[in-house]
Amino acid sequence: MTSSSVPGLTRFNAADDGAARAALSEVCASTAWVEELLRGRPYPDVGALLAASDAAVARLDAAGLDEALAGHPPIGRPTPGDAVSAGEQRGMTGAPPALAAEVRELNLAYRERFGHVFLVCATGLTAEELRDALRRRIGNPPDREREVARAELARINRLRLTRLAESTPTETATVSTHVLDTAAGRPAAGVTVALTARTRGAWSAVGTAETDGDGRCGGLPALPGDATHARLRFDVGPHLSRERAGGAAFFPEVTAVFAVAPGEHYHVPLLLSPFGYSVYRGS
Structure with missing residues (x-):
């Protein structure tokens, strides 16, 4: 599928640097990732855009990865007004109080152990599956967990970029x-x-x-x-x-x-x- 057949990708390729940078910053908080994808325009198709994202995530140094992780809210506590994260964490909506409390406690324990937010590609996961992922990963060695978080970041970025590339213009006021x-x-x-x-x-x-x-x-x-x-x-x-x-x-x-x-x-x-x-x- 070429750029001309994907309305969102066509607009992204044609946008000025400021608008494109703002769109990419909505996908990932890492400045290095944003600037690398910005330099790669124009992208011939969605696959090329996603491949560039994967490569940029793989090249993030420790500071860049920390910056990217800091842009994500804890599971079960999306930032007010952040419709993207709230939608991705939809599985936590309506979770029983005991389960929600356990996720909060696991989030705190995870941050204390690793020094950053627990990151998982939450799209399509239930509250129980999110809790189980926390339970499973909190025992990882720190170096191993950093790479797991990097892989989850790559998955999230791919999903968000796909939505960006395939989006159609919306009515505006x-x-x-x-x-x-x-x-x-x-x-x-x-x-x-x-x-x-x-x-x-x-x-x-x-x-x-x-x-x-x-x-x-x-x-x-x-x-x-x-x-x-x-x-x-x-x-x-x-x-x-x-x-x-x-x-x-x-x-x-x-x-x-x-x-x-x-x-x-x-x-x-x-x-x-x-x-x-x-x-x-x-x-």
Whole structure:
């Protein structure tokens, strides 16, 4: 299967370095692994991408392996907002309290013995199977266990890369705005607007734009497909200072946070005055 027949791989090959690096960092926390796979682009097919990943994992030194392991949460305790790890550890969902408690205790004992998180490719495993893997591996000699963890890391990276390479574009939400100066009775031109998105519990920058002569700002990039909230920050201080002949603005900036859903467009105007403002969802 060639790159052109795999939508996700095609996008990954064509992405700029920043976007590709961010995608790879979602797969593995090792900087060395990320940079090696980044240098290998473009990949002709998924098999070549997976082979490159295996080779990069095999070449990780002790520090690189530690960095990769540190990016994984303990079994049974996925990081809040980390849908990927939560999905991979689905087998722990609904585990009986006694079993969940035993897994927690084994996790602690494992970390105390080896100095890093217990890593296993948890996809498809039940809570009992995860517990049994902990029981079995906690007796390994440290050097042996490091190599077992390396092999599990390679398996996890392969699964995540396969999902990345075979993914299809998702619907995204879009945002626009315009700013009206209600005191002056005209649009507010030249106001810088910054858009950020919340995905998996974390905020990240999406883009910035400036209102035009009509006070409109329609050139903001689309939100990520998995965004749950958007935030508009209006840098209104310079505009208000100009309107007050250089006087200090009471509101140097205005921020609006709102929930979003894929495929929807959100037009969120700002009505501004020197000592008050309001925002709403328009059409």
